[in-house]
Amino acid sequence: MKMDTKAIIERAIEIHRTNIKRINDGIWSHPEPAWKEKTAHDLVCDYFESLGPDYKVTRHAYNIETSFLIQATYIPPVASSSSEASCINPPTIAFNAEYDALAKILVEGSNPPEYKPGHACGHNLICSASVAAFIATWEALRAWNFPGTVKLIGTPAEEGGGGKIKLLRAGAYIGVDACLMAHPGPPFSDPNVLSVAFTRSTASQKVIAEFVGVSAHAGMAPWLGRNALDACITSYTNVSALRQQLHPSTRVAGIITHGGTAANIIPDYARAEYTIRATKKKDLEDLCKKITVYHLPEISDDPGSASDQGNVSYSVPAMQAAFQIMSESVNHTPDFMRAAGTEDAFNRALNVAKGLAGAGLNVLTNATIRKAVKDAYDRDITEKAQAHIRDYSTELPSRDRIAQMLESSIPHLRPTYEAGVVSTHEAIGALMAADAFPF
Known part of the structure; x- marks a missing residue:
């Protein structure tokens, strides 16, 4: 017993x-x-x-x-x-x-x-x-x-x-x-x-913005300077104004982490850090595009602290x-x-x-519970994959294409996928987890 x-x-x-x-x-x-x-x-x-x-x-x-x-x-x-x-x-x-x-x-x-x-x-x-x-x-x-x-x-x-x-x-x-x-x-x-x-x-992404100017003495010759802090503050204000038009499911929070070293010196360097969150990855990427422009540093590869x-x-x-x-x-x-x-x-x-x-x-x-958990996961991943396909206007990849993507992003999964140990649902889920799907 x-x-x-x-x-x-x-x-x-x-x-x-x-x-x-x-x-x-x-x-x-x-x-x-x-x-x-x-x-x-x-x-x-x-x-x-x-x-x-x-x-x-x-x-x-x-x-x-x-x-x-x-x-x-x-x-x-x-x-x-x-x-x-x-x-x-x-x-x-x-x-x-x-x-x-x-x-x-x-x-x-x-x-x-x-x-x-x-x-x-x-x-x-x-x-x-x-x-x-x-x-x-x-x-x-x-x-x-x-x-x-x-x-x-x-x-x-x-x-x-x-x-x-x-x-x-x-x-x-x-x-x-x-x-x-x-x-x-x-x-x-x-x-x-x-x-x-x-x-x-939620999906989360960190964005770091750096501003480089020209230092000068603020009292003796300020006209020789290019104030990096002013540019940083202006961008911060613009991001803050953007919040009024954001969907309730998204969030943008930021701080200025560096604004100069002395009050009488025009800063030649300033730095701001933002955390951007959304309930969907596509919404996160769209929001990141609104906040960043081509000449800012690349967005970090790793998600933030969600x-x-x-x-x-x-x-x-x-x-x-x-x-x-x-x-x-x-x-x-x-x-x-x-x-x-x-x-x-x-x-x-x-x-x-x-x-x-x-x-x-x-x-x-309990095999019944285990199967129910697996079935629910498969349904959920299928729905997420279909949502990604709609969001990105793409198509569900073929089995060969999935194998190729596994090889380039998570190579150790390819043999188990091709052997049938890892299902298509699991492979797509792993690719999404590694930010390699959609294609």
């Missing part, structure tokens, strides 16, 4: 609670920005290596210095008669663990203002929830004598670095039946809601749940950073981990 699922999950998390808290606090107290998450990487890898051979630990996974892969596969010594999965090719789920910090959070009370890295988006809690869910799912598989593979993927550089996009291109999600994670936020408007199962992210879990959802069935922590401010603020380091926030992350583990187990152990 199978043990109660909830009891197995809760017991597994409670056994590892102290060590997960140590990882959580270590990440929060040593905030590391994108691509520099060495402490976080080592904390997680060291712990799973200490647990013995059940967990296969790969440091610096996928040729990414601060990524890791922890994998556990259970094959029953004697296959269960009620097993719905093949022991030869067991189902696979993955939990994404984020752990990068924001690079610049205001040090409160500092004058002049000082900034330092900080976990003002709660990625320490994301990591803790995924670690706990991963362990609990693995323990439940063993308790049930049920075949399956569980992965914990270390996903660095979510904050503006597009870490999951690099992982997608490296093949980290090939063969994954579902990918799960959860993200903290401030309290919901309804006090009775503690968490939500699914969230929707969430690169959205890219993963194009490649495999994926979810990002949301849970509240008790902060009086929104994410990316000093108050949220403080809240993310509290015992209460950690407890909430572990509670969410129980739900993630339960959802993951449903996918692993």
Whole structure:
């Protein structure tokens, strides 16, 4: 008789609670920005290596210095008669663990203002929830004598670095039946809601505008100068005026990051940075064209901070749940950073981990649910592909054309696609995730 699922999950998390808290606090107290998450990487890898051979630990996974892969596969010594999965090719789920910090959070009370890295988006809690869910799912598989593979993927550089996009291109999600994670936020408007199962992210793009002028002394010979800051401010004002005509589903936010070095010197260099968001990629590109002109620097290849879990959802069935922590401010603020380091926030992350583990187990152990998830993903990707085709006035590519595009953008996927392991839906989704579709 199978043990109660909830009891197995809760017991597994409670056994590892102290060590997960140590990882959580270590990440929060040593905030590391994108691509520099060495402490976080080592904390997680060291712990799973200490647990013995059940967990296969790969440091610096996928040729990414601060990524890791922890994998556990259970094959029953004697296959269960009620097993719905093949022991030869067991189902696979993955939990994404984020752990990068924001690079610049205001040090409160500092004058002049000082900034330092900080976990003002709660990625320490994301990591803790995924670690706990991963362990609990693995323990439940063993308790049930049920075949399956569980992965914990270390996903660095979510904050503006597009870490999951690099992982997608490296093949980290090939063969994954579902990918799960959860993200903290401030309290919901309804006090009775503690968490939500699914969230929707937007397409996001960073635009950097640089202006180069001619320096001159503002008091002695200003007519010799060409004021880069004036040009920067004029463009900023024009972008601000554009907001009046923007659709409610789009967003443009910007700051001036450099405006000169001395008040009596006409600036010869100025710099502005914008984040542009839209619910559809085509709308994002159209909006970027309105804001940029031909002689500005090229737009960054990587999406901004909306969430690169959205890219993963194009490649495999994926979810990002949301849970509240008790902060009086929104994410990316000093108050949220403080809240993310509290015992209460950690407890909430572990509670969410129980739900993630339960959802993951449903996918692993129930073929009907697994098929429903896959069918829903296929329908969704088909609809997205058709929308892209309409938006770009193109046609659905042939199978040979898809193979060619995989070869040029995600070459490791081509053999599995041609062998039929990766479906056309999955191939198109992967191409969209890697920004290689439409053609």
